[in-house]
Amino acid sequence: MKITVLGLGNLLYGDEGFGCTVARRLQETTDYPDDVEIVDGGTQGLYLLDYIEAADGLILVDAVIPLEAGFRIHRYDNDIPALIQKKMSSHQTGLTELLALARLHNRYPRELVLIGIPPKNLDMGIGLSPEVEALVPDVLAMIRDQIQAWLTP
Amino acid sequence: MAKRIVVDPIPRIEGHLRIETVLDDHNTIAEAYSSGTMWRGLELILKGRDPRDAWAFTQRICGVCTTVHAIASVRCVEDALGIKIPDNARIIRNLMNATQQTQDHLIHFYHLHALDWVDVVSALSADPKETSEIAQSISPWPKSSPGYFKDLKARLTTFVESGQLGIFTNGYWGHSAYKLPPAVNLLAVAHYLEALEFQKEIIKIHTIFGGKNPHPNYAVGGVATAIDPNADNVINIEKLSMIKKIIDDTNTFINQVYIPDLLAVAKFYKDWGSIGGGLGNYLAYGDFPETDIHDPGSFLWPRGAILNKDLSHVDEDVDPKDLSxxxxxxxxxxxxxxxxxxxxxxxxxxxxxxxxxGPDLPYEYLDTDQKYSWLKTPRWKDNPMEVGPLARVLIAYVKGVDEIVDTVNFVLKDLDVPAAALFSTLGRTAARGIECKQTAGFMKHYYDQLIANVKKGDTKVYDSSMWDPERWPKEAKGFGFTEAPRGSLGHWIHIKDKKIEDYQIVVPSTWNASPRDGKGRSGAYEAALKGTPMADPEKPLEILRTVHSFDPCLACASHVMDMNGNEITTVKIV
Known part of the structure; x- marks a missing residue:
């Protein structure tokens, strides 16, 4: 089973860099077998399609505006909207669009988990807010548990 | 998908673009205002940091164009410190840059811009046999059988009828400004999907040379990955032959799919050869040095400026370091x-x-008599300028770059339009295709240069002579640039006491999307939109066509209001 952890966001805008930061921390602290790939995907849009389509089990980590309010870790399993929207710039290819394209290509990941936090600070600047930083250890644990569960036959 | 959860990823990337237009009584755009509504301040983040690290931050400015900001950044530091990079580093950077440009243009055409011209829903009523005949008449591309298009049409129909995906409900489908017959629409949709698949291959070149993707490594002094024909984990024979194959496939795709599609679609939209021209002033810093970045005469995309649509003359006195x-x-x-x-x-x-x-959020309109944008207004010799593929192609055309002259003349002849049609939305879109063909050719050229060096035993990719800050002058200034897919990009650095004292970036979209200047003169988007007739102001497809033809690097919300100040429609794209 090919497992990919894809951290999304922009490191230059505070908590927008949440996904990238989590991916980097995982890379620094965990040694996984070759078929587990940890990627700091930034805001790369279509460049990331290959990572999404190549995965059997995909964990997406991103800053999100969740459906239900509440400052906590929000986790969604499999049921994530796949939408393609009209846009002004080819740089606007968002996560939902990548998922839609993967579905259109019949290469939607078999298992999909989205782990998100609502951002506290999106101002230009490097580093997470203390509130979001405090959630990172639990996010890392959640990801490691999920990878372990998928790796265990 | 029966159940639906709304998860709203945060809008990201360089900033948001907002276009406000004012229509006259005949629904023609009388005035247009372009505003960047999101504050950027990367310059402030860089202050005080190590100049050798700046590329890693600037690479994140733009959501997608990592390479161009990284290259402009390392070049400005090298310029400040007087570092001369090895020839292989020049070649590899050029190859990575050409790769980015080629892939980016392909994505732009199929993934963003094509849907301004191609009615996806109309494709559902196409006769696959007719599509096949058209495909075979314009290109030797092998995926062109009636069965191929029949399968695709069936897949597309299922996809649309499922209703789960927004793409085919969200467009202005059925808009009277769509002119393609169903068979051509089906052809374009087929290639939209093929291009999405193919672009994943092109970018593997970045992974090989940059050590990793999606954020390849760059280095002040050269490039980050070593070359050794016989070793593992570096650029070796195996990887070089992979690169060769990708380059060949890329050229085939562009010549057999992109260019024929571009011409096939353009033939139905020749009226757009006189809409959306705008400023008529074009600027390029130039790029792709054959010798050294300080030798503009050696650039494959030449440096220069054209004013007032004058195709008899290029002003070669373009010096971004000249304070005036x-x-x-x-x-x-x-x-x-x-x-x-x-x-x-x-x-x-x-x-x-x-x-x-500006006004407090939420607001209806910006006060465009006052300040109305987070973008500054760059001017060259006091002129508003357009940058990008059209500027580069026109400058190369006037300077007589052989392949460009040939391709431009071929396109004009095939479409049966005069050279003046280049100053338009259609011309801008055609220029991007012409440029893409040219740049894909550069990829081959640089591959050959690299192989020639490696065969000679020259594998040097890095110059470490100025890596140690102890060797730096107390104070230095430098300029780094590149011709990014969207146009001329400049980074200006001031280094003091081994740290960044000041860093200024002027991105292509700043030139093109800038607000009015002190004399009230419009920037490129604003000027290009003026005079555009709108078939249905509720569905401002025409605005999207012209703005998309520039390939904005900004997310956007577009507003249309009538002369009485009533908002007719809001096109919000998040």
Missing amino acids: QIKEEIAHSWYTYDGKADGGLHPFEGQTNPKYT
């Missing part, structure tokens, strides 16, 4: 210079003092 040539004005931008609300400064003397004076 480029100024960033703030008459309509939310900044101050030394406490003053107006003025223009060269980037070497640039300041980043944000001061928002």
Whole structure:
């Protein structure tokens, strides 16, 4: 089973860099077998399609505006909207669009988990807010548990 | 999908673009205003950091164009410190840059711009046999059988009828401005999907040379990955042959799919050869040095400027380090210079003092008589300029670059339009295709150069002579640039006591999307939109066509209002 952890966001805008930061921390602290790939995907849009389509089990980590309010870790399993929207710039290819394209290509990941936090600070600047930083250890644990569960036959 | 959860990823990337237009009584755009509504302040983040690390931060400015910002950044540091990079580093950077440009243009055409011209829903009523005949008449591309298009049509129909995906419900489908027959629409949709698949291959070149993707490594002094024909984990024979195959496939795809599609679609939209021209002033710093970055005469995309659509002359006196040539004005931008609300400064003397004076959120309209954008207003020798593929192609055309002259003349002849049609939305879109063909050719050229060097035993990719900050002057200034997919990109650095003292960036979309200057003159988007007739102001497809033809690097919301100030429609794209 090919497992990919894809951290999304922009490191230059505070908590927008949440996904990238989590991916980097995982890379620094965990040694996984070759078929587990940890990627700091930034805001790369279509460049990331290959990572999404190549995965059997995909964990997406991103800053999100969740459906239900509440400052906590929000986790969604499999049921994530796949939408393609009209846009002004080819740089606007968002996560939902990548998922839609993967579905259109019949290469939607078999298992999909989205782990998100609502951002506290999106101002230009490097580093997470203390509130979001405090959630990172639990996010890392959640990801490691999920990878372990998928790796265990 | 029966159940639906709304998860709203945050809008990201460089900033948001908002277009406000005013229509006259005949639904023609009388005035247009372009505003960047999101504050950027990377310059402030870089202050005090190690200049050798700047590329890693600037690479994240733009959501997608990592390479161009990284290259401009390492070049400005090298310029400041007098570092001369090895020939292989020049070649590899050029190859990575050409790769980015080629892939980016392909994505732009199929993934963003094609849907301005191609009615996806109309494709569902196409006769696959007819599509096959058209495909075979314009290109030797093998995926062109009636069965192929029949399968695709069936897949597309299922996809649309499932209703789960927004793409085919969200467009202005059925809009009277769509002119393609169903068979051509089906062809374009087929290639939209093929291009999405193919672009994943092209970018593997970045992974090989950059050590990793999606954020390849760059280095002040050269490139980050070693070459050794016989070793593992470096650029070796196996990887070089992979690169060769990708380059060949890329050229085939562009010549057999992109260019024939571009021409096939353009034939139905020749009226757009006289809409959306705008400024008629074009600027390019130039790029792709054959010798050294300080030798503009060796650039494969030449440096220069054209004013007032004058195709008899290129002004070659373009010097972005000359304090008198480029100024960033703030008459309509939310900044101050030394406490003053107006003025223009060269980037070497640039300041980043944000001061928002616009309306509180949420607002209906911007007060465009006052300041209305987070973008500054760059001017070259006091002229508003358009940058990008059209500027580069026109400058190369006038300077007589052989392949460009041939391709441009071929396109004009095939479409049966005069050279003046280049100054238009259609011309801008055609120029991107012409450029893509040219740049894909560069990829081959650089591959051959690299192989020739490696065969000679030259594998040097890095110069470490100035890596140690102890060897740096106490103070130095430098300029780095590149021709990014969207146009001329410049980074200006001031290094003092081994740290970044000042850093100023002027991105292509700043030139093109800038607000009015102190004399009230429009930027490129604003000028190009003026005079555009709108078939249905509720569905401003025409605005999207022209703005998309520039390939904006900004997310956007577009507003249309009538002369009475009533909002007709809001096109919000998040």
